[in-house]
Amino acid sequence: EIVLTQSPATLSLSPGERATLSCRASQSISSYLAWYQQTPGQAPRLLIYDASNRATGIPARFSGSGSGTDFTLTISSLEPEDFAVYYCQQRSNWPLTFGGGTKVEIK
Amino acid sequence: EVQLLESGGGLVQPGGSLRLSCAASGFTFSNYAMSWVRQAPGKGLEWVSTISGSGGSTYYADSVKGRFTISRDNSKNTVHLQMNSLRAEDTAVYHCAKAGRAAPAGTSWFDPWGQGTLVTVSS
Numbered sequence: 569e570i571v572l573t574q575s576p577a578t579l580s581l582s583p584g585e586r587a588t589l590s591c592r593a594s595q596s597i598s599s600y601l602a603w604y605q606q607t608p609g610q611a612p613r614l615l616i617y618d619a620s621n622r623a624t625g626i627p628a629r630f631s632g633s634g635s636g637t638d639f640t641l642t643i644s645s646l647e648p649e650d651f652a653v654y655y656c657q658q659r660s661n662w663p664l665t666f667g668g669g670t671k672v673e674i675k
Numbered sequence: 676e677v678q679l680l681e682s683g684g685g686l687v688q689p690g691g692s693l694r695l696s697c698a699a700s701g702f703t704f705s706n707y708a709m710s711w712v713r714q715a716p717g718k719g720l721e722w723v724s725t726i727s728g729s730g731g732s733t734y735y736a737d738s739v740k741g742r743f744t745i746s747r748d749n750s751k752n753t754v755h756l757q758m759n760s761l762r763a764e765d766t767a768v769y770h771c772a773k774a775g776r777a778a779p780a781g782t783s784w785f786d787p788w789g790q791g792t793l794v795t796v797s798s
Contacts, residue, residue: 602775602784604720611788612720617775623786655720659782663736664710664722 570594570658572667580675587643589670591656596636600660603632603641607652615654616641646672677701677787679771684792687761695756695792697771704752705729708774710785711745711756713767713794723769726754727780739765761796768793 571594581587591601599619604612614623616632619639629644643650651674656667683695697709710725724745725734733745744757754771769792772785 600782604785611770611790612785613788614775614784614786617784617786623775657720657722657784659784662734662782664725664782666720666722669719 569663570597570661570665572656572658572665574654574656574667574670576670577668578671578673580673581646582675583646583648585646587641587646587650587672589641589643589654589672591634591639591641591667593637593639593658593660597658597660599635600658601632601634601639602657602659603630604655604657605650605652606655607649612655643672677773679773679787679789681769681771681789681792684769684794686795686797688798689762689796691761691796692757692759693761693794695758695769695771695794697754697789699752699754699771699773702773703777705749706777708778708780708783709745709747709754710772710774711754712770712772712785712788713765714770714791715764715767718767721767724756725774725782728777732780758794761794763796766794766796 573592575590603616606612620632653669653671678700680698711723726745742760747754771789774783775786
């Protein structure tokens, strides 16, 4: 099973600041990584698929990069609605796995 | 617009059974794999099971293998999760999710997700 480790667990930032979230895989997953955003009481929402492709309707301030074992989700300038929990997910191998999440909170 | 609506959750005793359903609309259902992903209260996301578009291939997490069965009815645009021998650790919100890409088989990201149905396993 491929283990995804997200860091940091919590990121405390102010609106307008840049957020950099990390996801590290226990073995190479090529570019088969997705990122999701979840706000309280809501279902997760797809942001990025296959490492760097923005999903439909996702603002350009969200970007993804990386390949192999190290991946990054960047939010260039935080908007109030971006304070949420973010998860990464790999689709390289079964079983599909998620990272433990990074909470982006208001500083 | 793609819509996924789960139903069937509730309170069940340990060792009991429950059948979840997900009604889908807004896309060609048989072209997409469908999955169940769960989230225990206050915890992260855990993939549970996936079924291919035709229904011919199914995949399960080790934690549910042998106890849960995923199925689909392409004539009714629905996917089901039959859960048997339920345990306290199965308590979670169960989300139905559509594969992000149309492919006969293989893995995918999830897009979109349903709001979920709560399953509580307790005596």
